[in-house]
Amino acid sequence: MAGVSDFAAWRLRRVPVYEPGAASSGAAADKLSSNEAPLGPAPAVRNAISAAAGSVNRYPEQLRATQLLAEHTGVPVNRLVLANGSDELCYLIASVFLGVNRVAVLGQPCYQIDATVSLLAGAALRPVPLLNGAHDLAAMADAARDAAVIWIPSPHNPTGAAVDPGEFEAFLEQVSDSCLVVLDEAYRSFTDPDSSPDSLTLLERYDNLLIQRTLSKDWALAGLRIGYAIASEPVAGALRRARAPFSVNSLALVALEAAVHEEAWRQMSVAQIRRERSLLEAELDRLGIPYYPSQANFVTARLDSTTAVPALQATGLVVRPGENLGVPGWVRISIGWAPQMAILREVLQRLAL
């Protein structure tokens, strides 16, 4: 058996261990460590999930959910790929488009799953340092000359910076069409107007662009694990072929079907998060605490996690230390419900004294 585990250890020697955000000891709303939706899904979605519990003896059927999603996004069904959260998409993309002797370009720090799946696929990583928390697209284009995949979360995790629409289009012009550009738009809904690329339009012009989205954030379905890719038909077909059968469970599909009719709820939730994000950033400004201006549902601030994390924990709030996100000396704070954010501001005021 030693041989078996030795091989696993060798194979995983460069793969970082993923540490999820710590759970809260108090109310679920106190968890500000995993960029979750504080208000949860719409009541109609919760009802649909409850009503579907009786049919979990059946294998999931994706067709209806995919059609509804196609209508919702305005994208043909054959360009959509549903997955068990957008993290499954990362694994699929890496398994199909990466391998030994192939190169993946990503920001530094990066979204950790992108690095993990690339390494698992045997690819070499070519990290490009961020510029003030944002992707250095010019440097990434240079680094991508012989690359197979470029990972670009926008807004980026862990900094919350979004790529500039004009710069992103120029970047796509420079990248070879043999290199897959993965634009991860998990946090797209939280961006300011006109600060995100018009990705669906770009998709019409660039067959090597893949858009990755999730229903975990603004759609508040993180626990059900469902996301999707939008890509050219051949790329989407390849990912579907590599995907495990039934990887998206039936409750997630039912939730998606209900959620697409609850746009008002999604917009209300996003508006509350954006307002609280502004208040937090204004408070950080007032207190003189540096942070990355965020277009996402979190703000990463320069705080000593050895003092900030316990101080917040004493009030029941849990945040994410930057040490395991590639930003030591910083803390990532998910935007939560208004009362939790008020308590957070109070703790920040104490820490800044």
Next chain:
Amino acid sequence: MSASLGDGVGATDALLLGGNLQLRLGSYKLPPPTADDAVVRVEWTGVTEGDLRMLQAAVLDSLPATASGHELVGIVESCPGGQLSVGTRVVVNSGKAWFGSPARPAVDDTRARIQRERPIHPRGFARYVIVAVASLMACPSTIEPAIAVLAQPLATVMHAVGRITARPGRALLLGYGPVGALAHLEVVRRFPDTVVTVSEPCIARGCLAEAHGAIRARESLDDERWPLVIDAGGFPGSLTYAISWTAHGGTVLALAPRPERDTIVPAELVERSLTIVGSSGFDEEFSQALAILHADPDRYRPLITDAVLLEEAPARLLEFSKVPAAGRILIRPWRE
């Protein structure tokens, strides 16, 4: 920070309303608690429409007979009579008693206090309050305190909605402030198939209504009649409008108490067999409301849209008095 309240007597930081109607944070001397009182460390206080109205000098003369800062949740700091254990989380039922005094003052008395005493605004917008034990209800230990603040407005709404005798099918809701929003949720909790139309001019509140599945009225309402009309609007003449939009045999729920007169024609009530239901007297519903909030906090969480620290309150409440918040505003008096 507050002065020591070691024996339950002392001063507390509080939101104070000066004679010029300017809010400020200051120190307020608490009355000594009697054997029937408890000293409560305030965790969260709801800001009602009446509280915000107090900030608007123009409507001072129409100040309703409500206690400012009366929707609060806190922890018992001391209880001279021993009726409650120190450390118990409690919520105030201000319908039962009064803060630090045996009787609820009338409107005129409240006005007199404003003119006579400055500051006058110490109630729940303070780190500590003295509250009659009779008005305190112990909370379940696992309830989220910020959610528990909604116990009293929810009880108020439950009291009224509980008096609807027939499944309405359709309802018109005037106003989607926090009370209107709670009324919406309560109506559809009891009668899940009710289609609720909301008349609300504030965009943020209208969005909240739509998010909860209501239809937002965008056209004139004059051509339609509803079996149930809920007046949570609180604007001049809102009850008159509510009555006019109620179908024959229908019910009007009056949830927005205002001191101004509305015109009600008795013959109209008689000939159209209308029922008007008020919402006061919610003692029975208070514990039920607390239980519902405890059991399903996520249902009510979106109705609390803003929370401010006591120190932030003077500036933020002034903003909210000009541009209404989408939902209930909470103040966080306590500092860890």
